[in-house]
Amino acid sequence: MxxxxxxxxxxxxxxxxxxxxxxxxxxxxxxxxxxxxxxxxxxxxxxxxxxxxxxxxxxxxxxxxxxxxxxxxxxxxxxxxxxxxxxxxxxxxxxxxxxxxxxxxxxxxxxxxxxxxxxxxxxxxxxxxxxxxxxxxxxxxxxxxxxxxxxxxxxxxxxxxxxxxxxxxxxxxxxxxxxxxxxxKGTCIYEWRIRGRAAHAGLDPTAGVSAIDELADQIVAIRALANPEMGTTVNVGVVHAGTRSNVVAAEAQAAIDIRVASGAEAERVVDFMRRLAPRREGIQLEVSGGLNRPPxxxxxxxxxxxxxxxxxxxxxxxxxxxxxxxxxxxxxxxxxxxxxxxxxxxxxxxxxxxxxxxxxxxxxxxxxxxxxxxxxxx
Structure with missing residues (x-):
């Protein structure tokens, strides 16, 4: 026909x-x-x-x-x-x-x-x-x-x-x-939950451990995963953190979208996220999620x-x-x-x-x- x-x-x-x-x-x-x-x-x-x-x-x-x-x-x-x-x-x-x-x-x-x-x-x-x-x-x-x-x-x-x-x-x-x-592209979707320790930002700031500071450092690190030549992009799309400006933040959360064009890049990203660890003492870092769809x-x-x-x-x-x-x-x-x-x-x-x-x-x-x-x- x-x-x-x-x-x-x-x-x-x-x-x-x-x-x-x-x-x-x-x-x-x-x-x-x-x-x-x-x-x-x-x-x-x-x-x-x-x-x-x-x-x-x-x-x-x-x-x-x-x-x-x-x-x-x-x-x-x-x-x-x-x-x-x-x-x-x-x-x-x-x-x-x-x-x-x-x-x-x-x-x-x-x-x-x-x-x-x-x-x-x-x-x-x-x-x-x-x-x-x-x-x-x-x-x-x-x-x-x-x-x-x-x-x-x-x-x-x-x-x-x-x-x-x-x-x-x-x-x-x-x-x-x-x-x-x-x-x-394949999609990696992750959520971070960071717990620090609250303190008064003026009276006793050193008693606290800022979840926001930890989040900022982790974001800088994860952005380095981006590789435009290989088609890998990183987007920190949602951030929630802190309560007041005069309180050292005890908690922070972030949602991250990473796109990869190849299986090799997916493996690199997943391995990096698996090895993620806190960058300062007194921080608890929970990472959930992973490769949602392969490339x-x-x-x-x-x-x-x-x-x-x-x-x-x-x-x-x-x-x-x-x-x-x-x-x-x-x-x-x-x-x-x-x-x-x-x-x-x-x-x-x-x-x-x-x-x-x-x-x-x-x-x-x-x-x-x-x-x-x-x-x-x-």
């Missing part, structure tokens, strides 16, 4: 794609609101069922339920394609009142429309196009989790288990200005998968580029399991996590056709 046939099918169903995006966006799904998440999981499950998937809901006691769809291919012995498309968003409940879904002048807006509910819908319609035009050679596992925006704390084992069995992973996170993502490196197999995608895009009139980005996704977990990953197959637009979040609607059919053609060639 030719790629223009996929595209024609999807263009013919453009209004239905818009309607599905509206339905999913209007199903609010903050990452920490289990009732709303579970409701949205049912919406996603219905979309997959309508596309012929065998759907199961994977319950979570604290987080939202996850949705797994399975669609058998003609070659049952071949390793399946894993599609990843989370349905949670960073937007709190009630955001729709001030930021409703809209479709005007070719642009869709609304909470989560770019990150990443349009991508989810595009993935569903890519499968529908394949089903209508001859079916699948490889089976497809479609996993939609509820907690990607908070680090996939509950779904990570599920993602890794599916990745172990997969031939390749296709991630429908939003594109990078149309480009596919073939590398992502997604551009391996030869990733490059090969991208070349297949680029050839498909060329047949559709797309001049696809690839990008390396600082943000992590669930594709990082898959890459660490040794399977090729192409990310950024989702929406074309901008404004992730921001009030101007939007999608260029007319790009949906061709992006879904790209995904369909890629799956068909694997």
């Amino acid at each position: 030719t790629l223009p046939t996929y595209l024609k099918y999807l263009e013919d169903h453009f209004e239905e794609m818009i309607a599905d995006v509206k339905t999913v966006v209007e199903a609010e799904s903050p990452s920490t609101d289990k009732p709303l998440l579970d409701r949205t999981a049912n919406v996603v499950g219905d979309l997959l069922t309508q596309s012929g998937f065998e759907v199961i809901t994977i319950p979570e006691s604290v987080g939202g339920n996850h949705v797994r769809g399975y669609l058998p291919g003609r070659d049952r012995e071949a390793a399946p394609i894993l599609i990843l498309a989370h349905y949670d968003t960073v937007w709190k409940a009630g955001t729709l009142a001030d930021m409703p879904f809209s479709y005007r002048d070719g642009v869709m807006r609304g909470p989560g429309v770019f990150d990443m509910k349009t991508g989810l819908v595009q993935a569903v319609w890519a499968i529908r196009a394949l089903q209508e035009q001859g079916g699948l050679r490889r089976s497809v596992v479609f996993l939609s989790n509820s907690d990607e925006e908070i680090g996939s704390v509950y779904s990570r084992p599920l993602i890794e288990e599916e990745a172990e069995r997969a031939y390749a992973a296709l991630v429908f996170e939003a594109s990078h200005h149309g480009a596919l993502k073939t590398a992502r 997604m490196e551009r391996t030869p197999r990733v490059a090969e998968l991208f070349e297949v995608a680029r050839a498909v895009g060329h047949s559709l009139g797309l001049d696809l580029a690839e990008a390396s980005v600082g943000g992590a996704s669930d594709g990082n977990f898959c890459a660490a399991r040794g399977i090729p990953v192409v990310d950024g197959l989702g929406a074309v637009g901008n404004g992730a996590h921001a009030a101007d979040e939007h999608v260029i609607a007319e790009t949906m059919p061709v992006r879904a056709a790209l995904a369909a053609g890629l799956i068909a060639r694997l």
Whole structure:
């Protein structure tokens, strides 16, 4: 089946794609609101069922339920394609009142429309196009989790288990200005809790041990971990310390985000943090956290998968580029399991996590056709 046939099918169903995006966006799904998440999981499950998937809901006691769809291919012995498309968003409940879904002048807006509910819908319609035009050679596992925006704390084992069995992973996170993502940085997230000893800053300052002074020295040390040439960045994003200006601070806390582009850099950072020790007597230093997501490196197999995608895009009139980005996704977990990953197959637009979040609607059919053609060639 030719790629223009996929595209024609999807263009013919453009209004239905818009309607599905509206339905999913209007199903609010903050990452920490289990009732709303579970409701949205049912919406996603219905979309997959309508596309012929065998759907199961994977319950979570604290987080939202996850949705797994399975669609058998003609070659049952071949390793399946894993599609990843989370349905949670960073937007709190009630955001729709001030930021409703809209479709005007070719642009869709609304909470989560770019990150990443349009991508989810595009993935569903890519499968529908394949089903209508001859079916699948490889089976497809479609996993939609509820907690990607908070680090996939509950779904990570599920993602890794599916990745172990997969031939390749296709991630429908939003594109990078149309480009596919073939590398992502890994994320190390740490929290420091420092305890010193309080004292009067004027009457008896030497009796105290300042947690703030310790924190300042530790921040200077950790900033030295940054290595721009290797892609390693350090951000001390949150600091809480002290009570009053005339009190030697007894406690301090900090939250730190470190991004790494390679496994070697991740190992260097983790080793440094493991060996962290107080710099002055009387200080207690507690370090929690670690490598939240391993880096997604551009391996030869990733490059090969991208070349297949680029050839498909060329047949559709797309001049696809690839990008390396600082943000992590669930594709990082898959890459660490040794399977090729192409990310950024989702929406074309901008404004992730921001009030101007939007999608260029007319790009949906061709992006879904790209995904369909890629799956068909694997």
